[in-house]
Amino acid sequence: MTLTSLLVQLLNGLAEASTMFLVAAGLSLIFGVTRIVNFAHGSFFMLGIYLSYTVVSRIGETAAGFWGGVLVSALLVAAIGALVECVILRRIYQAPELFQLLATFALVLVIKDAALFVWGPEDLFGPRAPGLSGAVEILGQRFPQYDLVLIAIGPLVLGLLWLLLTRTRWGTLLRAATQDREMVGALGINQAWLFTGVFALGCFLAGLAGALQGPRVPANLALDLETIGNAFVVVVVGGMGSIPGAFLAALLIAEIKALCIALGTVSFGGVEIALTKMTLVVEFLVMAVILVVRPWGLLGKPQAPSRNGAELEAPLRAPGKAVKLAGALTVAALLLVPVLAPAYPYLTVLLVEILIAVLFAASLHFIMGPGGLHSFGHAAYFGLGAYAAALLLTKWQLPMEATLLLGPLVACIGAVVFGWFCVRLSGTYLAMLTLAFAQIVWSVIYQWDGFTGGSNGLLGVWPAGWLSSPTAFYYLTMGLCCLCVLALRRVLFAPFGYAMRAGRDAALRAEAIGIDVKRVQWVAFAIAGLFCGMAGVLFAYSKGSISPDAISVGRSVDGLVMVLLGGVQTLAGPLVGASVFTWLQDTIARETDYWRALLGATMLLLVILFPAGIVGSLRKRFGRETDPAVAEPAAGGAGVAGASPSSWQSPSLKEPA
Structure with missing residues (x-):
């Protein structure tokens, strides 16, 4: 690798950094003002590239037509974003922030299938920019002209955002809203339209980034999740709410990736390391x-602590006679399914999937609800357990019974290692660190072809002979899942469970009476990882194989959806949410090619009808009322007219220097 080649590769990194910055700036603006963790932001990027393909293909014969088409595409995305905010998101501002995350994930599913319906499943290559389809010579290397334009667009947009935020009344209102939205509302400012405007601006930036990528990247349906992951990283590394921080983080990450590509393979201690895979x-x-x-990012500020009580949930109650009777009847019905429905063998297969999902969701809820630790990477422990069992069975020839013990133990060890770092953070930063660890685990498994099978995964992960029949494996899965869920519930009503909730609700008071909050949270991480690993082991044996898809971001998001759909403030919530989500996913997927849109629409409807989750909302409507001083703050969210602060609050938007 020559010096000139390295410099040209770094220039490529600058072009990539501009795109990353545009997407991240929009996401940062939306989060800073509305407090919504907009999981659908990558979908608006995807819409931008698809719309630019259509618009530019028709009017882009000239330079004016191409750039006009790019601008029109971005404006169309902004209009779609404004419509989404007015019709859907405005209805759920009073819901807890995590349920808003669930709603935006439902939008991801709807938008993906809408793009599939309009543009089809094939990759679409947009036209090149007229007059910029060639290359220029830089240091003896040819460099695309269009990439030079992209390099200039990033700083240009940064400057325009600085003017907007510091030299206009609307920008002043945006910065004021990030500091104290209640005061902005008290001054008579129409917060609803302010929120709509900032959401449209954020979507415009995402759509512009997508439209500008038309000549470089084919439009495809995988861009939404790929983009949102990178955008979250840039926003968090730069500092939540910091526009210049997002610009600096985009430069840092893009240049490091370009450097890995430029260096290729390096030797370290006699070991060849392929940096391109990094x-x-x-x-x-x-x-x-x-x-x-630096937990608050490069240019961010430490998050302000919540007011005491803002995050309190209704106290957990031991199950009454009615709940115990319902649980006993459910277990009895599960035991009788293979006997009463022998003509429907698929029913037991579906119930195995539901039971595994229930255990996965229950282990996530253990740290999310009572523990107050929001995890975006819980699939890491699911995958560690599954792959550990598969490797022990196929490579070391251990019996299945041994893998049922060792697989969850490996997942627990992973949770101990990752949890040590994670519990030192909170809020969004904690969630994103869990996502980072999960992606690191996924990358190692995906690229370690000789050991994990790489992208092909591992085959031949079959149960022992005495479990060869679907009915026998069903009973094993049911028994282990019931025991694990009961064990988690037992821990929650033990002194350790009360210590968890004390640390969640009033960390300073808990420390004052002698509770080591961080250590308690660390142990909670390990316990959740252990039981999640058991779910992974059962999943591997139920499928007869395991692949990296089982530990992708989508698996972690599915777990979040299950917990939030049922209700994070209830013990039965994750069980009901996992059952409903898995059943809906299976049923709808068999009925239509556009099952994601139908599933997403169903989820949106459930979020609007049950803003505290299915079980949580039903309990509030028909169950026993709890002390309003305790229960009410948990139901509060980031409302338009005034919302209580939470651990998801960001620092104020920082003005670009």
């Missing part, structure tokens, strides 16, 4: 390092 995970490695060293 591009799949390097941004998450950077984020993990930054969050450990």
Whole structure:
């Protein structure tokens, strides 16, 4: 690698950084003002590239037509974003922030299938920019002209945002809203339209980034999740709410990735290391390092602590006679399914999937609800357990019975290691660090072909002979899942469970009476990892194989959806949410090619009808009322007219220097 080649590769990194910054700036603006963690932001990027393909293909014969088409595409995305905010998001501002995350994930599903319906499943290559389809010579290397334009667009947009935020009344209102939205509302400012405007602006930036990528990247349906992951990383590394921080983080990450590509393979201690493979995970490695060293990001500020009581939930209650009777009847019905429905063998297969999902969701709820630790990377422990069992069975020839013990133990060890770092953070930064660790695990498994099978996974992960029949494996799965869920519930009503909730609700008071809050949370991480690993082991045996898809971001998001759909403030919530989500996913997927849109629409409807989750909302409507001083703050969210602060609050938007 010559010096000139290295410099040209770094220039490529600058072009990539501009795109990353545009997407991240929009996400940062939306979060800073509305407090919504907009999981659908990558979908608006995807819409931008699809719309630019259509618009530019028709009017882009000239330079004016091409750039006009790019602008029109971005404006269309902004209009779609404003419509989404007015019709859907405005209805759920009073819901807890995590339920808003669930609603935006439902939008991801709807938008993906809408794009599939309009543009089809094939990759679409947009037209090149007229007059910029060639290359220029830089240091003896040819460099695309269009990439030079992209390099200039990033700083230009940064400057325009600085003018908007510091030299206009609307920008002043935006910065004021990030500091104190209640005061902005008290001054008579129409917060509803302010929120709509900032959401449209954020979507415009995402759509512009997508439209500008038309000549470089084919439009495809995988861009939404790929983009949102990178955008979250940039926002968190730069500092939540910091526009210049997002610009600096985009430069840092893009240049490190470009450097990995430029260096190719390096030798370290006689070991060849392929840096090109690091591009799949390097941004998450950077984020993990930054969050450990500087938890609030490069240019961010430490998050302000919540007011005492703002995060309190209704106290957990031991199940009454009615609940115990319902649980006993459910177990009895599960025991009788293979006997009463022998003509429907698929029913037992579906119930195995539901039971595994229930255990996965219950282990996540253990740290999310009572523990107050929001995790975006719980699939890491699911995958560690599954792969550990598969490797022990196929490579070391251990019996299945041994893998049922050792697989969850490996997942527990992973949770101990990752949890030590994670419990030192809170809120969004904690969630993103868990995502970083999960992506690191996924990358190692995906690229370690000789050991884990790489992208092909591991085959031949079959149960022992005495479990060869679907009915026998069903009973094993049911028994283990019931025991694990009961064990988690027992821990919650033990002194350790009360210590968890004390640390969640009033950390300073808990420390004052002698509770080591961080250690309690660390142990909670390990316990959740252990039981999640058991779910992974059962999943591997139920499928007869395991692949990296089982530990992707989608698996972690599915777990979040299950917990939130049922209700994070209830013990039965994750069980009901996992059952409903898995059943809906299976049923709808068999009925239509556009099952994601139908599933997403169903989820949106459930979020609007049950803003505290299915079980949580039903309990509030028909169950026993709890002390309003305790229960009410948990139901509060980031409302338009005034919302209580939470651990998801960001620092104010920082003015670009």
